[in-house]
Amino acid sequence: MLRLKQIALSLALVCGAAHAADDALIKKGEYLATASDCTACHTADHGQPFAGGKAIESPVGEIIATNITPSKTAGIGNYSEQQFSAALRQGVRADGASLYPAMPYTAYATLTDEDIHALYAYFMSGVKPVDKATEQTHLPFPLNLRFSMMFWNALFLQAPGFTSDATQSASWSRGRYLVEGAAHCSTCHTPRGFLMQEKQDEAFTGAQVGPWFAPNITANRVSGIGEWSQQDLITYLKTGRLAGKAQAAGSMAEAITHSFQHLSDDDLSAIAEYIGSVDDSHAPAGGVSRFGQGKAISQTSAFRGESFSTPVSDEGARLFSGNCASCHGSSGEGTQDAFYPSLFHNSATAENNPSNLIATILFGVQRHAAEGDVYMPPFGAQPNALNHLDDQQIATLSNWILQHYGNAEVKVSAEQVAEIRHGGPSSPLVWLAQSGVAAAALAVIALLVWLMVRRKRRR
Template sequence: MLKLKQIALVLTLASGAAHAADNALVKKGEYLAVASDCTACHTAEHGQPFAGGKVIESPVGEIIATNITPSKIAGIGQYSEQQFADAVRKGVRADGANLYPAMPYTAYATLTDDDIHALYAYFMSGVQPVDKATEETHLPFPLNLRFSMMFWNALFLKAPGYTPDASQSASWNRGRYLVDGAAHCSTCHTPRGFLMQEKEGDAFTGAQVGPWFAPNITANAVSGIGQWSQQDLITYLKTGRLADKAQAAGSMAEAITHSFQHLSDADLAAIAEYMSSVTDKNAPASGASRFEQGKAAQNLVAFRGDAFTAPTSDEGARLFSGNCASCHGSSGEGTKDAFYPSLFHNSATAERNPSNLIATILYGVQRPTAKGDVFMPPFGSQPNAINHLDDQQVATLSNWILHHYGNVEVTVSPEQVAEIRRGGPSSPLVMLAQVGVGLGAVVFVVLLAWWLMRRRNKK
C-alpha cells in the first residue's frame, strides 16, 4: 500500500513538473509573439486577438492578414509544428500556397528551432480560437499567382537559423538575433530593390513604408542615430519619444505600443548594443544630423488684426497659428515636459524625405502609453470636417514648418501630399509584370503562328 502511495506521489510530482514546463514554454512563446509584433498585423482594430482581417497597404496592393488563432476551421488549428515552422520561416502555408513577404518571413527565418517550438506552443495553447474566416487577398495579375513567390524566395530567402558571432558579446548576439529576426527592423528600415527585395548593402539606411518613412537607424552620427546613447535608444523604444529628437508615429508607434515597450530591459539593452555597431557605408563624413536643425520662430505679425479667413501675406503662418500653435507653441517650441514636442531639433521636420511631416499632418498621432495617450488630431479627414486641410494647404503648412523649423532644402508639393493621402508611393512592379506577361504572350503567339506556317508549307 505504501509503495502505491509513493508511486502516486511521484506521478503527481512529475505531472506538476510537466505542467509547469508547459506553462513556461507557452509564456516564452507569448513573449516571442510580442517581440515579433504579431498582433500589429493579425489583430484588426476592435477585433479579436490574432483573428486577422486587417488590411495591410503595400506598394503592390492591399494584403489582408489571416486568422492565426488555433481555430481548426478558420485559423491554424490544423497545422503541425513543421507546417507552422514552414509558414513562419519559409512563407509556405499548410496547403502549400506561398505567403506574400508582407508577412516578414524573410526576417523570421532567423528564429531558432527552440523559439519556433515555443511560438507553436503559445499559438496552439495560449490563444483563444476564433472561428471566423478572413477575406482572401486579391492582388493584381500576375502577382495574384502565389506560386510566383517560389522564384522570389529562391533569390532572396535565407536558410533558417541563426549563427552567433563568436567575436562579439552574448548581449550583442542577442541584440542582432532580435533585430534581424523577431523584431524584423530591417523589414521597414531597409530600402527595397526593383523586385521589392531588401537591399542588404544599405541595411537600416531608411525606406518608405506606405505613407510613412522609416528613417536611417544606423550608428552614423550624421545620417543615422549615432548621436543617441544606448540609453537614449532604450528610452525611445520603451516610451515612443525622445525629447528634442524623435517621436513615434505610424507603424513605429504600433511597434512600440504592441511590442518594444513590453520587452525586458536586458533585451532592449541588447538591441541598443547591437544597433550601436551598425554602420552606414554611404553616409556623409560630416554635416548636421536631422536632430539639430531649425530654431524657434513665428510670424504672427503677418496676419494679426485681420480676419482669420482672409488672405494674408504669410498663409503658412496663418495655418500654423490656427492649427498647430495651440499645442506646439507659437514659436514651435513645444511644451516644457515635451509631451507636445518641439518642431525644431525634430527628426520629422529635418528629414530629407518629408513623408513623416506630411503623414503626421494628414493622419495625426495616437499612441497609448503607460502615462496616457499621446494624441494629435488628423487634418486630412473628410472634406467637410472642421479641421480638414486640402492638399495645397498641407503643402503650404509643411513648407512653412520646414523653412522655419527644419530642413530648408526640402520643398513639399500638393502632388506629394496627394500621394501620401492615397497611402504612399505605389510600385511599378505590377504594371511591368503585366507588360512582361503580355509581351511573353505575344511572342508565344508569333512563334506558334510561325511554326504552324512552316509545318503547313512542308506538306
C-alpha cells in the same frame, strides 16, 4: 495503502512539474510573439487578438493579414509544428501555397528551432481560437500567382537558423538575433530593390513603408542615430519619444505600443548595443544631423489684425496658427514636458524625405505607452469635417513648417500629399510584370502565327 499514496504523490509531482514546464514554454512563446509584434498585423482595429482581417498597405497592393488563432476552421489549428515552422521561416502555408513577404518570414528565418517550438506552444495553447475567416488577398495579375514567390524565395531567402559571432559579446549577439529576427527591424528600415528585396549593403539606412518613411537607424552621426546614447535608444523604445529628437508614429508607434515597451531591460539593452555597432558606409561623414536643425520662431504677426474675409499675407502662418500652435506653441517650441514635441530639433521636420511630416498631419499620431497615451488628431479627415485640410493646404503648411523649423531645402507639393494620402508610392513592379506577361503572350501569338504560315507554305 501507504505505497499507493506515495505513488499518487509522485504522479502528482510529475504532472505538476510537466504543467509548470508547459506554462513556462507558453510564457516564453508569448514573449517571443510580443517581440515579433504579431499583434500589429494580425489583430484588426477593435478586432479579436490574432484573428486577422487587417489590410496591410504594400507597394503592390493591399495584403490581408490572416487568422493565426488555433481555430481549426479559420485559423492555424490544424498546423503541425513542422508546418508552423515552414510558414514562419520559409513562407509556405500548410496547403503548400506561398506567403507574401509582407509577413516577414525573411527575418523570422533567423529564429531558432527552440524559439519556434515555444511560439507553436503559445499559439496552439495560449491563444483563444476565433472561428471567423478573413477576406482573401487580391493582388493584381500576375502578382496574384503565389507560385511566383518560389522563384523570389530561391533568390532572396536565407537558410533557417542563427549563428552567433564568437568575437562579440553575448549581449551583442542577443541584440543581433532580436533585431534581425523577431523584431524584424530590417524589414522596414532597409531600402528595397527592383524585385522588392532588401538591399543588404544598405541595411538600416531608411526606406519608404507605405505613407511613412522608416528613417536611417545606423550608427552614422549625421544620417543615422549615432549621436544617441544606448540609453537614448532604450528610452525611445520604451516610450516612443526622445525629447528634442524624435517621436514614434505610424507603424513605429504600433511597434512601441504592442512590442518594444514590453521587452525586458536586458533585451532592450542588447538591441541598443547591436544597433550602435551598425554603420552606414554610404553616408557622408560630415554634415548637420537631422536632430539639430531649425529654431524657435513665430510668424503670427504676419496676419494679426487681418479679417478672415480678406486675403491673408502668409497662408502657411495662418494654417499653423489655426491648427498647430495650440499644442506645439506659437514658436513651435512644444510644451516644457515635451509631451507635445517641438517642431525644430525634430527628425520629422529635418529629414530629406518629408513623408513623415505629411503623414503625421494627414493621419495624426496614436501611441499607447506605460507613461500614458499620446494622441494627435488627423487633419486629413473627410471633406466637410472640422479638422479637414485639403492636399494644397497640407502642402502649404508642410512647406511653412519646413522653412521655419526644419529642412528648408525640402519642398512639398500637393501631388506628394495626395500620394501619401492614398497609401504612399506604388511600385512599378506591377506594371512591369503585367507588361512582361503581355509581351510574352504577344511573343507566343507571333510564334503560333509564324508556325501556321510556315505550315501553309509547305503545303
